[in-house]
Amino acid sequence: MKVSTMRSIDRWVGIPICFMVSPFRWLADRIRGARKTPPDTSRTLFIELSEMGSAVIVDPAMRKLHLEGKAEIYFAIFNKNYKSLEILKTVKEENVFKMNAGNFVSLVMDVFRFMSWCRKKKISTVIDLELFSRFTGLLSFFSGARSRIGFTNFHDEGLYRGHIVNRAVRYNPHVHIGINFISLVNKALDKFDNPYATIPVHPHELQLERAIVSSEAITNINAKLQQLFPAWQGEKIILLNANASDMLPQRRWPQENFAMVATNLLEQHKNIIIIATGAPAEKEYVEEVVRKVNHPKCINSSGFFSFDELVPLYTVSTCMLTNDSGPAHFASVTALKVFVLFGPETPHLYLPLGGNAEPFYLGLPCSPCVSAANHRKTTCITRPCITGIQPLSVLERMHDFIEGNK
Incomplete structure (x- = not known):
């Protein structure tokens, strides 16, 4: 339904x-x-x-x-x-x-x-x-x-x-x-x-428990990464989660903003690949981001990894940029650095546990506009709370983090 x-x-x-x-x-x-x-x-x-x-x-x-x-x-x-x-x-x-x-x-x-x-x-x-x-x-x-x-x-x-x-x-x-x-x-x-x-x-x-990831799971995920991108030579993996659930689509940061961040990261860092994640149903939406980046090291993996393979993928990755959605919380059981984009909701209430999540949040006077009081329903179309987050500020923070983890 x-x-x-x-x-x-x-x-x-x-x-x-x-x-x-x-x-x-x-x-x-x-x-x-x-x-x-x-x-x-x-x-x-x-x-x-x-x-x-x-x-x-x-x-x-x-x-x-x-x-x-x-x-x-x-x-x-x-x-x-x-x-x-x-x-x-x-x-x-x-x-x-x-x-x-x-x-x-x-x-x-x-x-x-x-x-x-x-x-x-x-x-x-x-x-x-x-x-x-x-x-x-x-x-x-x-x-x-x-x-x-x-x-x-x-x-x-x-x-x-x-x-x-x-x-x-x-x-x-x-x-x-x-x-x-x-x-x-x-x-x-x-x-x-x-x-x-x-x-x-x-x-x-x-305090959130860490997921137990077996050596076999790591070996399997490395093999799948090689299958997804045969030219991979152990470069750092940066994840993008550009979609958000249909329960609250207003949480989605614009596709062009994700693409701008990815493009600039690939220009600044030669030792990374960017993997855009998503469920099978999100493949077309994610592909639009990848098309805008137009770089061989930016790959659409929607539907490629099973849900059970996400935690091992997070374990071998360097960081992830994501909308405020499920993957931000799934990654919180690993050591992965997660940058979370908040708009109609607030990190004060829903920041992932685990200590590795860092929010981008404008905190406009109208935010958060969804809550228990309205059963998380909003009719805002322009969404300045999320569209107003500038790609440059996100890019600079991610650049600093990647530089510090050489």
Whole structure:
């Protein structure tokens, strides 16, 4: 389904269903005494359906719950986004529910399959990571879990999704999403009583694990690089990720800007090659960038590397320039230097973890224009927040980094 269709369903169908379900939730919780005892975290399900990057950002929170709450971790995610969970392998494959969102009928059928799966797995607690999604709120209720933890607007106006969550945490739009995720886990660990996350989140709690990359994977990726560019003689690899997901296309830096940076880098550095990455569906979009560069050392690799080969590719590369999208977070589990272009969203909330990401962000008065309050929807067409980032400033920073890593 299209993103716009899913948003419409979540609003026009989700709101009335949440309203009707809320009294039953209250009654069921009263009968079960859901609030009388701390959450049983022994079999905890995390729900994050639509954001591949968030599946990486939440990893420290999941590890914290596993360590402190002795929890077996489960996860529900859209089938097309599952690969993001495989990067760090924190969740066992048999503990992942992959939901099919291809069309409305398949989605409804999978809801019933989800209900059965949760009861088979004996899910005791659900942590809903989505920002005010009515659909995931309902999923948490349909899971049958006694404790349902998620974000609430509390005294804020709007963002209604009933009273499905029975252990609410007020979402804080002024701190990094990773901190918000840790706060949900602290709630599951019964560390604070009211909706306000009053327990500090320390920097070490946001420490992201590094992916384990085998020597065989490195050997394989080097062979594929040689196949992609037979003239490669071990030059440094600079990655460009010019596309961004259809969920928020306003995040895309103009193709000509990527091309300008690539062209100048190739002129300044003779010992590099530039690989433009992307999914198979992005091949034409990426090819337009490569055509503008018009240099034999700038290669379109869209669809050439599998998802499983991305982390090894990041491991052998020098740096990457990317829009604010999934690859920036996938690379955060490696030592790769990542330059991230932010526009309608802000690095203050969504900068990749790991310590190697450096943002380019203008911070215009209108930024960020997408948030939980508008379900990340914007009608801005001119996009000065992203188009206004000058290629020269990006080029200079990348040039300095490459020079410093000779």
